[in-house]
Amino acid sequence: MFYKLKVHPDSRQDKLVRKGPDAFELWVKAPAERGLANAAAIRLLAAEIKTEPKKIMLIKGARSPAKIVRIMP
Numbered sequence: 001m002f003y004k005l006k007v008h009p010d011s012r013q014d015k016l017v018r019k020g021p022d023a024f025e026l027w028v029k030a031p032a033e034r035g036l037a038n039a040a041a042i043r044l045l046a047a048e049i050k051t052e053p054k055k056i057m058l059i060k061g062a063r064s065p066a067k068i069v070r071i072m073p
Contacts, residue, residue: 005045005067009037016048038062045069
């Protein structure tokens, strides 16, 4: 299954809002450097959909706020 993410790094708090059946908007405290915001977004998404972070693969958008991730079975 694929999910579309819009990530806002350097936020005051970690927050996740579901925008649709396969879309989320995330605010993470982590800065947008060295992949820290991507890792924080994946951890936050994993907690929301109740899966392990290692089962979530970043497909597109490693350097962009708009990302596509895939949940591995």
